[in-house]
Amino acid sequence: xxxxxxxxxxxxxxxxxxxxxxxxxxxxxxxxxxxxxxxxxxxxxxxxxxxxxxxxxxxxxxxxxxxxxxxxxxxxxxxxxxxxxxxxxxxxxxxxxxxxxxxxxxxxxxxxxxxxxxxxxxxxxxxxxxxxxxxxxxxxxxxxxxxxxxxxxxxxxxxxxxxxxxxxxxxxxxxxxxxxxxxxxxxxxxxxxxxxxxxxxxxxxxxxxxxxxxxxxxxxxxxxxxxxxxxxxxxxxxxxxxxxxxxx
Amino acid sequence: xxxxxxxxxxxxxxxxxxxxxxxxxxxxxxxxxxxxxxxxxxxxxxxxxxxxxxxxxxxxxxxxxxxxxxxxxxxxxxxxxxxxxxxxxxxxxxxxxxxxxxxxxxxxxxxxxxxxxxxxxxxxxxxxxxxxxxxxxxxxxxxxxxxxxxxxxxxxxxxxxxxxxxxxxxxxxxxxxxxxxxxxxxxxxxxxxxxxxxxxxxxxxxxxxxxxxxxxxxxxxxxxxxxxxxxxxxxxxxxxxxxxxxxxxxxxxxxxxxxxxxxxxxxxxxxxxxxxxxxxxxxxxxxxxxxxxxxxxxxxxxxxxxxxxxxxxxxxxxxxxxxxxxxxxxxxxxxxxxxxxxxxxxxxxxxxxxxxxxxxxxxxxxxxxxxxxxxxxxxxxxxxxxxxxxxxxxxxxxxxxxxxxxxxxxxxxxxxxxxxxxxxxxxxxxxxxxxxxxxxxx
Numbered sequence: 001x002x003x004x005x006x007x008x009x010x011x012x013x014x015x016x017x018x019x020x021x022x023x024x025x026x027x028x029x030x031x032x033x034x035x036x037x038x039x040x041x042x043x044x045x046x047x048x049x050x051x052x053x054x055x056x057x058x059x060x061x062x063x064x065x066x067x068x069x070x071x072x073x074x075x076x077x078x079x080x081x082x083x084x085x086x087x088x089x090x091x092x093x094x095x096x097x098x099x100x101x102x103x104x105x106x107x108x109x110x111x112x113x114x115x116x117x118x119x120x121x122x123x124x125x126x127x128x129x130x131x132x133x134x135x136x137x138x139x140x141x142x143x144x145x146x147x148x149x150x151x152x153x154x155x156x157x158x159x160x161x162x163x164x165x166x167x168x169x170x171x172x173x174x175x176x177x178x179x180x181x182x183x184x185x186x187x188x189x190x191x192x193x194x195x196x197x198x199x200x201x202x203x204x205x206x207x208x209x210x211x212x213x214x215x216x217x218x219x220x221x222x223x224x225x226x227x228x229x230x231x232x233x234x235x236x237x238x239x240x241x242x243x244x245x246x247x248x
Numbered sequence: 249x250x251x252x253x254x255x256x257x258x259x260x261x262x263x264x265x266x267x268x269x270x271x272x273x274x275x276x277x278x279x280x281x282x283x284x285x286x287x288x289x290x291x292x293x294x295x296x297x298x299x300x301x302x303x304x305x306x307x308x309x310x311x312x313x314x315x316x317x318x319x320x321x322x323x324x325x326x327x328x329x330x331x332x333x334x335x336x337x338x339x340x341x342x343x344x345x346x347x348x349x350x351x352x353x354x355x356x357x358x359x360x361x362x363x364x365x366x367x368x369x370x371x372x373x374x375x376x377x378x379x380x381x382x383x384x385x386x387x388x389x390x391x392x393x394x395x396x397x398x399x400x401x402x403x404x405x406x407x408x409x410x411x412x413x414x415x416x417x418x419x420x421x422x423x424x425x426x427x428x429x430x431x432x433x434x435x436x437x438x439x440x441x442x443x444x445x446x447x448x449x450x451x452x453x454x455x456x457x458x459x460x461x462x463x464x465x466x467x468x469x470x471x472x473x474x475x476x477x478x479x480x481x482x483x484x485x486x487x488x489x490x491x492x493x494x495x496x497x498x499x500x501x502x503x504x505x506x507x508x509x510x511x512x513x514x515x516x517x518x519x520x521x522x523x524x525x526x527x528x529x530x531x532x533x534x535x536x537x538x539x540x541x542x543x544x545x546x547x548x549x550x551x552x553x554x555x556x557x558x559x560x561x562x563x564x565x566x567x568x569x570x571x572x573x574x575x576x577x578x579x580x581x582x583x584x585x586x587x588x589x590x591x592x593x594x595x596x597x598x599x600x601x602x603x604x605x606x607x608x609x610x611x612x613x614x615x616x617x618x619x620x621x622x623x624x625x626x627x628x629x630x631x632x633x634x635x636x637x638x639x640x641x642x643x644x645x646x647x648x649x650x651x652x653x654x655x656x657x658x659x660x661x662x663x664x665x666x667x668x669x670x671x672x673x674x675x676x677x678x679x680x681x682x683x684x685x686x687x688x689x690x
Contacts, residue, residue, distance in 0.1 A: 022362065
């Protein structure tokens with residue numbers, strides 16, 4: 001069987017999720033043995049203008065040019081993977097949507113701001129149909145490999161739809177609320193193996209909100225620890241601001 | 249010589265981080281246009297930081313760049329601590345220096361092997377090298393993985409470190425972690441030696457242009473990465489607080505975009521700048537390597553920035569081993585482990601202030617500057633990244649280079665220019681606000 005033609009494309013992002021691929025070490029050679037990478041601008045000069053079996057999209061959609069480009073990629077790709085928080089939920093780029101566009105452009109670029117066209121930040125699924133999701137800022141490589149295997153076998157991959165707390169409990173971490181700190185683990189999709197909490201930090205919600213969060217439970221937690229709603233909403237906006245826009 | 253016309257338009261330069269275009273136009277043997285255009289989609293980080301807590305700044309600005317996320321983290325923390333009046337402990341400083349060494353190693357390895365070596369070996373990317381030079385590719389990926397594993401142990405991961413925050417670390421390495429890091433570093437020794445041997449065989453293009461080099465400097469014996477004043481090869485020395493007098497953003501008459509310059513038409517930052525300013529402070533082993541590949545200050549061939557990165561790698565590896573051995577001797581004080589909390593518990597006293605961070609990240613000096621109000625909320629933010637300081641210098645290099653190689657074919661000129669830009673290891677995705685942006689055909 002011919003190997004799947006895979007291409008990486010980047011939009012507004014830090015390119016850290018692409019870097020995660022290079023961080024796999026020699027295992028990368030095994031992955032490259034299973035697929036045929038035809039375009040990956042960050043590390044390859046080769047370009048590809050024909051149909052693609054699997055397009056991996058990193059970054060958010062932030063200007064009219066990007067909207068057109070991602071639509072063209074969708075048209076020529078059998079499978080499209082949204083790769084990393086910026087692509088799956090808009091990520092940190094979404095914080096821009098909390099400001100009037102002209103104001104924030106003028107703040108950063110001064111009088112020449114009109115040279116920098118921008119729109120409200122959108123996630124990839126807010127612009128085109130997405131077949132698979134690899135969440136996280138950055139992506140968690142074991143999950144990426146699992147998704148890639150599912151794609152190559154033509155079977156679905158289900159992102160866990162239970163909160164990070166489930167994994168966090170299995171990792172026997174002390175609950176951050178018990179340490180006096182607000183954490184977004186209770187409403188955020190698992191799948192990262194509670195990476196941040198394992199390292200003494202809180203969950204910032206980079207994998208997106210679960211589809212059926214236990215709102216009553218969350219309210220009880222906020223009440224128990226006397227946490228104002230504004231504080232938690234502000235935290236949610238760090239990665240999840242794009243939720244306010246329409247889903248496609 | 250026949251009057252020549254050359255028209256080069258490299259759209260989306262590859263094997264760099266981010267999106268840039270090279271535009272060159274020679275008409276009747278006269279250079280008319282020579283530009284590096286930056287077309288990265290702007291992300292407005294400085295604007296988005298306004299209204300966020302100073303304790304969130306590091307988490308957010310780390311996301312400016314996945315490749316130098318540890319560097320952004322450390323510059324951000326330094327600026328925040330400067331604004332809040334926090335002095336980090338000696339242990340915290342050691343661990344931060346260690347983290348910076350890991351990132352420098354990681355980034356330089358990526359650049360030397362995966363981004364530059366394909367040019368020097370005459371192929372389009374590292375992928376064909378898997379068949380032709382399998383051991384070289386395996387070595388590169390192995391070294392990169394080691395750096396990644398080191399960061400995993402120290403701060404949870406390399407891309408967007410987890411435990412390094414304002415005030416210190418949320419998780420400190422246990423004795424077994426120190427041992428594991430030491431083993432990994434020492435295990436990298438043979439691969440580093442092989443890298444040096446490989447570098448000796450590579451031929452870098454010959455080209456020279458004298459320019460001003462800028463990097464951190466200090467009065468101690470330490471090759472500075474984390475702290476120091478800002479110094480230049482033209483004799484300037486300033487406190488980091490005066491960074492705006494260093495970068496001197498100015499508007500050029502024919503465009504609305506800004507350039508950076510100090511004592512002359514342009515300046516350069518990065519590994520070569522650091523080596524030119526602080527050569528004497530390199531580890532003896534690194535100096536040996538520099539001598540072996542014929543690199544000594546003041547080197548003014550920009551292509552040799554890659555060679556300077558290799559020399560720095562030898563230095564960082566040795567110094568990282570020394571730091572861990574020191575930590576093993578003194579032992580880690582676990583009482584310094586702090587609980588993250590974005591200061592929700594008001595454990596750190598907050599006051600209005602202005603803070604600057606100046607850190608040598610892989611591509612050169614990086615500045616973060618925050619203004620905060622009396623509640624610790626950011627009211628103003630400014631980040632000046634190395635690549636934006638280098639762009640003006642790259643253009644001046646290109647303007648000198650093109651006439652010198654005009655007798656070559658268009659393909660050869662294009663490759664020379666691409667290699668020139670790549671040698672600076674530009675990190676265009678960092679463009680928070682890119683100083684030098686001009687659009688043609690718009």
